[in-house]
Amino acid sequence: MTSTSRPQELHSGRFWREVLAEAVATLIFTGVVLGASAAPGPLVPALAGGLAAGTLSCALGAPQANPALTLALLCTHKLGALRGAAVLLAQCAGAVLAATAARLVSAAGTAGQALCWEIFATFQLALTTFASTNHESVPTGLALGCAIIAGALTGPFSGGSMNPARSLGPAIVTGIWDNHWVYWVGPVLGAVLAGLCYEFIFGPGASREKLCA
Amino acid sequence: MTSTSRPQELHSGRFWREVLAEAVATLIFTGVVLGASAAPGPLVPALAGGLAAGTLSCALGAPQANPALTLALLCTHKLGALRGAAVLLAQCAGAVLAATAARLVSAAGTAGQALCWEIFATFQLALTTFASTNHESVPTGLALGCAIIAGALTGPFSGGSMNPARSLGPAIVTGIWDNHWVYWVGPVLGAVLAGLCYEFIFGPGASREKLCA
Amino acid sequence: MTSTSRPQELHSGRFWREVLAEAVATLIFTGVVLGASAAPGPLVPALAGGLAAGTLSCALGAPQANPALTLALLCTHKLGALRGAAVLLAQCAGAVLAATAARLVSAAGTAGQALCWEIFATFQLALTTFASTNHESVPTGLALGCAIIAGALTGPFSGGSMNPARSLGPAIVTGIWDNHWVYWVGPVLGAVLAGLCYEFIFGPGASREKLCA
Amino acid sequence: MTSTSRPQELHSGRFWREVLAEAVATLIFTGVVLGASAAPGPLVPALAGGLAAGTLSCALGAPQANPALTLALLCTHKLGALRGAAVLLAQCAGAVLAATAARLVSAAGTAGQALCWEIFATFQLALTTFASTNHESVPTGLALGCAIIAGALTGPFSGGSMNPARSLGPAIVTGIWDNHWVYWVGPVLGAVLAGLCYEFIFGPGASREKLCA
Numbered sequence: 141m142t143s144t145s146r147p148q149e150l151h152s153g154r155f156w157r158e159v160l161a162e163a164v165a166t167l168i169f170t171g172v173v174l175g176a177s178a179a180p181g182p183l184v185p186a187l188a189g190g191l192a193a194g195t196l197s198c199a200l201g202a203p204q205a206n207p208a209l210t211l212a213l214l215c216t217h218k219l220g221a222l223r224g225a226a227v228l229l230a231q232c233a234g235a236v237l238a239a240t241a242a243r244l245v246s247a248a249g250t251a252g253q254a255l256c257w258e259i260f261a262t263f264q265l266a267l268t269t270f271a272s273t274n275h276e277s278v279p280t281g282l283a284l285g286c287a288i289i290a291g292a293l294t295g296p297f298s299g300g301s302m303n304p305a306r307s308l309g310p311a312i313v314t315g316i317w318d319n320h321w322v323y324w325v326g327p328v329l330g331a332v333l334a335g336l337c338y339e340f341i342f343g344p345g346a347s348r349e350k351l352c353a
Numbered sequence: 354m355t356s357t358s359r360p361q362e363l364h365s366g367r368f369w370r371e372v373l374a375e376a377v378a379t380l381i382f383t384g385v386v387l388g389a390s391a392a393p394g395p396l397v398p399a400l401a402g403g404l405a406a407g408t409l410s411c412a413l414g415a416p417q418a419n420p421a422l423t424l425a426l427l428c429t430h431k432l433g434a435l436r437g438a439a440v441l442l443a444q445c446a447g448a449v450l451a452a453t454a455a456r457l458v459s460a461a462g463t464a465g466q467a468l469c470w471e472i473f474a475t476f477q478l479a480l481t482t483f484a485s486t487n488h489e490s491v492p493t494g495l496a497l498g499c500a501i502i503a504g505a506l507t508g509p510f511s512g513g514s515m516n517p518a519r520s521l522g523p524a525i526v527t528g529i530w531d532n533h534w535v536y537w538v539g540p541v542l543g544a545v546l547a548g549l550c551y552e553f554i555f556g557p558g559a560s561r562e563k564l565c566a
Numbered sequence: 567m568t569s570t571s572r573p574q575e576l577h578s579g580r581f582w583r584e585v586l587a588e589a590v591a592t593l594i595f596t597g598v599v600l601g602a603s604a605a606p607g608p609l610v611p612a613l614a615g616g617l618a619a620g621t622l623s624c625a626l627g628a629p630q631a632n633p634a635l636t637l638a639l640l641c642t643h644k645l646g647a648l649r650g651a652a653v654l655l656a657q658c659a660g661a662v663l664a665a666t667a668a669r670l671v672s673a674a675g676t677a678g679q680a681l682c683w684e685i686f687a688t689f690q691l692a693l694t695t696f697a698s699t700n701h702e703s704v705p706t707g708l709a710l711g712c713a714i715i716a717g718a719l720t721g722p723f724s725g726g727s728m729n730p731a732r733s734l735g736p737a738i739v740t741g742i743w744d745n746h747w748v749y750w751v752g753p754v755l756g757a758v759l760a761g762l763c764y765e766f767i768f769g770p771g772a773s774r775e776k777l778c779a
Numbered sequence: 780m781t782s783t784s785r786p787q788e789l790h791s792g793r794f795w796r797e798v799l800a801e802a803v804a805t806l807i808f809t810g811v812v813l814g815a816s817a818a819p820g821p822l823v824p825a826l827a828g829g830l831a832a833g834t835l836s837c838a839l840g841a842p843q844a845n846p847a848l849t850l851a852l853l854c855t856h857k858l859g860a861l862r863g864a865a866v867l868l869a870q871c872a873g874a875v876l877a878a879t880a881a882r883l884v885s886a887a888g889t890a891g892q893a894l895c896w897e898i899f900a901t902f903q904l905a906l907t908t909f910a911s912t913n914h915e916s917v918p919t920g921l922a923l924g925c926a927i928i929a930g931a932l933t934g935p936f937s938g939g940s941m942n943p944a945r946s947l948g949p950a951i952v953t954g955i956w957d958n959h960w961v962y963w964v965g966p967v968l969g970a971v972l973a974g975l976c977y978e979f980i981f982g983p984g985a986s987r988e989k990l991c992a
Contacts, residue, residue: 169519174523187502192498202494206515208479212483243527288612309664310600313669328633328638331634335642394823399928415919418942419944421901425973707834712833714828715826739881754851757848
């Protein structure tokens, strides 16, 4: 974080990647909180939102994902005006996108709704997985665990599975195969999307490529 | 922590900053526990208090925020008498201030009450954020997540939002704008206040300045 | 993780140990989620699954335990085709085994059911304990704590005890000794099994032996 | 941990300190689980027990506090027979002591019961605090937070306060002073006891003294 903010920043790949990370982080945070708010009481959305924000902070290079924090960094001259304005717009856009998508999805049928939430929950889990590929330490395991808890609390019906094998086992044993494809297509789509995002946009290799280009 | 306690300590900026940190930490801890006690059962206040205390310990340089711990450190000669007495007074003052504020706020209207709790919850979140600006490691992400969970469990009605974007998204989609200003003014005031506190009082730069002065 | 996948991999002890780790990790994850799903609400299975996955990631060398993540790693060329296929099969086999065992166990009597869940819960706890024997740092303590929470939430009746002493104390005081042998035989069997698995298959010493052979 | 076990171990201060740590850790773990079992559902005792075990592992040098784990270490020759037997006896003694104390306390009046649980909850919190005095890192803060959550979930009526200031604030504001002395005497006794235990038995300085003697 630098306190300078010059127009030439706009030509930097790193600048736009940080702005995009803010939009994606706010989108995921808002989506997780909205998805978890179907449960009664304050505990489930609080846990889901906090754990998602904590792991996103690891996966996406510590975005603020919060206009209040961004404005406080602006006030204390830790963030330039141009970057601050771009970040604020990105955060609001991410949150509005998440709320719009959640509203649209709630009008879909049960299978469509489950599919969308599976894609979303697995996307945030896989982003954390890709970001932690190079570390095998204990905190990484805890970060993955947090992402799984956050994803499993998301979704208005029964929480995210995010794992085709976990759905396959009970399906074989009980013989109940209704909408089973959802738990393969959703998680795989979400994870592949997250892998591509990380490789081409947020990962360290991607950043070096873009900085050289 | 030193076992000596001499009158000249009273002229040290570091001494008073530590005493102030104890008052602020006890104020936040007591406020979070009181705010979370509206939920039924012991789980929500226990989680909120523990997570707030854990993150405050990172943000404010490991205050005890607890007269029992301070007295135990005094008994084992890990803390001088003068410093111990100042710390004990600061802790009691912080807790009384928190309880008084919580009582006064509960007499305000719904919007005023929500505004005050948003300021408070975002203050503790932003303090953690500023303290962890220089680290981008996994534990920092977990500390931020803990501060968000603690804040989201605080407040007697629906928990803290602490995030204007998270409130903006659903407001645009649902068209419900009642008291929406609260979720901008509260978090921004709380975060800016925390930023100023950290920069001028608790941050490492601030400490060096004060030690030199 | 390498992007090459050659037939001679099939002769490597390390290859098969990784495939086995995927099967065991998916078996444990699926078993914990199924065992915790008896509780009402989404919170208990989400916490149990996430905490188990987080600690397994430390104990077994960061397996994916999830076909969606494995397919995403395949798509981004982080995993070879041969290894990816073996891992996918292992994950599905582990999950089907866990679901079958859970179904079979639910037909046993109360004591048999408790015995099986005690073996299972203590197995995953002891695997984490053995993997963390060489570290005495704070994150290790948290990993152990997570494994205990995950195990204690598992099992359809009253959660896992995983600890004969914890069951002995109340039995002596209350004089209720019904099925007390379950809480000695189950945890001891599970822990010894985990110890042997770790020493001969997953531990660093075991890997060196197998690589040399 | 060594695989040898010779009679001369019995003259080593380190040997007996490890055995005592096993007894104390099993006592605290069993006490926390029993104290938290008054809450409905499996979540509260699981969280309290796991978090207490995780932080005890940091504070007391990674005791097993579990006969099943000790027997598994014996079977894999990671622990000698003499040490293993002493540790097993210590664990059972600790658990029986905890269960007996919990039974005796439940016969006391409300104030006496609250006093005993406050002493116990603050003892385990203060032990963690003393053990982490030398570290100011993020994991330490999380360990303290875990100890506070575990303690706050303990005790059959309203959870542990463990903090006189937190009880003083509401008492001044509401004017309700019934049994207020309990929340000063209990936590202070528990914390001082923990401080003395740590300084004279479990701390690194204490260990050096005993090894030299």
